[in-house]
Amino acid sequence: MKIYADYAATTPVDTQVIESMMEVYQKHYGNASSIHNIGRDARSILDASRMSIAKLLNVQPKEIIFTSGATESNNLAIKGVAYQNQHKGKHLITTKIEHHSVLHVFQQLEKEGFEVTYLDVDSNGIVQIETLKSALREDTILVSIMFGNNEVGSIQPIDEIASILNNHKAIFHTDGVQTVGHLQLDLKALGVDLFTITAHKFYGPKGVGLLYVKEKTPIQYQQLGGSQETKRRAGTENIPLIKGMQVALELAQKDLDDRNVKMMNLKSELIHRLQEKMIPFEINGDMNQSLSHIINIHFPFSDVEIMLTILDMNGVYVSSGSACTAGSIEPSHVLSAMYGNDIRTKQSIRISLSHLMTNESIDYIVSQIESIYQNAMKEG
Numbered sequence: 001m002k003i004y005a006d007y008a009a010t011t012p013v014d015t016q017v018i019e020s021m022m023e024v025y026q027k028h029y030g031n032a033s034s035i036h037n038i039g040r041d042a043r044s045i046l047d048a049s050r051m052s053i054a055k056l057l058n059v060q061p062k063e064i065i066f067t068s069g070a071t072e073s074n075n076l077a078i079k080g081v082a083y084q085n086q087h088k089g090k091h092l093i094t095t096k097i098e099h100h101s102v103l104h105v106f107q108q109l110e111k112e113g114f115e116v117t118y119l120d121v122d123s124n125g126i127v128q129i130e131t132l133k134s135a136l137r138e139d140t141i142l143v144s145i146m147f148g149n150n151e152v153g154s155i156q157p158i159d160e161i162a163s164i165l166n167n168h169k170a171i172f173h174t175d176g177v178q179t180v181g182h183l184q185l186d187l188k189a190l191g192v193d194l195f196t197i198t199a200h201k202f203y204g205p206k207g208v209g210l211l212y213v214k215e216k217t218p219i220q221y222q223q224l225g226g227s228q229e230t231k232r233r234a235g236t237e238n239i240p241l242i243k244g245m246q247v248a249l250e251l252a253q254k255d256l257d258d259r260n261v262k263m264m265n266l267k268s269e270l271i272h273r274l275q276e277k278m279i280p281f282e283i284n285g286d287m288n289q290s291l292s293h294i295i296n297i298h299f300p301f302s303d304v305e306i307m308l309t310i311l312d313m314n315g316v317y318v319s320s321g322s323a324c325t326a327g328s329i330e331p332s333h334v335l336s337a338m339y340g341n342d343i344r345t346k347q348s349i350r351i352s353l354s355h356l357m358t359n360e361s362i363d364y365i366v367s368q369i370e371s372i373y374q375n376a377m378k379e380g
């Protein structure tokens with residue numbers, strides 16, 4: 001058996017998405033900047049996709065910048081705001097649990113003379129409002145706090161944070177990657193200035209995403225060249241991928257409730273089966289303020305590297321949540337922020353689910369974890 005349960009890392013592309021992209025590749029190959037008929041035809045696909053995505057997110061079409069994915073969107077949002085607003089202050093705020101495409105940008109900005117506050121989270125992986133309030137300063141120009149965490153699934157109180165920042169000049173960016181298809185998104189109502197999305201986390205293609213930039217947000221555009229994306233992000237638009245993202249987003253929103261129910265059932269099945277088999281475990285984070293597809297579990301009888309290797313050999317594809325460099329896994333910065341130096345950070349794995357999975361796939365995962373547990377017990 002082969003069970004992929006690493007959907008927070010990436011998802012397979014939906015067949016309907018592939019078909020929509022094929023049609024653009026085959027029939028609408030023009031450059032959207034060409035003024036002849038073939039170019040205008042490509043432009044009309046691009047415009048329609050932008051309109052449809054804007055509607056789904058409840059924003060204006062001109063507030064969307066298409067990018068190559070979340071890493072680019074995060075870089076653009078953070079550097080763009082920092083550079084454009086540095087005359088108003090050089091203090092920036094983020095959290096200790098961000099994705100590396102956020103954290104590494106802030107670390108670079110620190111080297112360039114910006115001051116960065118990395119907010120602590122509680123043991124559930126959630127930023128406390130008071131922590132943010134006490135970090136805010138007169139010279140804070142940017143706050144970047146992710147919506148749903150990709151390792152433990154914790155959901156931050158983004159609407160509450162946005163309303164606090166309403167009375168502050170700081171611009172508010174959210175990496176919303178993991179929430180698409182899981183939370184109902186209305187970016188206007190949410191009150192953020194900048195919002196990052198990438199298609200391959202919701203059954204769309206890799207290499208395409210977007211940054212929502214609320215009208216009049218002062219930001220320095222990073223990619224210079226042609227006048228695509230109204231001069232905010234130069235480079236010929238990848239219309240097949242953008243079309244694919246549009247269709248994937250439509251499906252994700254349409255089936256949101258059904259998919260969430262499915263994944264919540266799979267999650268409780270997983271917990272139930274682990275308990276039934278008497279496998280010792282603890283859940284990292286709070287089950288009640290968490291995304292339906294992510295569960296991070298501490299197994300106190302094995303080391304994460306050994307566990308991932310054995311699971312991989314037996315066809316169970318999960319993750320440690322953190323990046324693995326040259327075969328060695330650093331303890332996750334997210335779990336470290338939640339639990340400090342605890343051994344737990346070295347004994348935890350992330351299982352991320354999909355509506356495509358079945359109870360049988362959960363049973364198989366649990367049976368493999370059970371045999372690791374039994375072997376660990378034998379070895380004493």
Ligand SMILES: *Cc1c(COP(=O)(O)O)cnc(C)c1O
Nearest residue numbers: 069070071099101150177178198
């Ligand atoms: C996957 C992910 C990213 C990076 O997305 P890419 O499109 O692969 O660059 C950024 N943030 C979060 C929270 C993610 O899960």
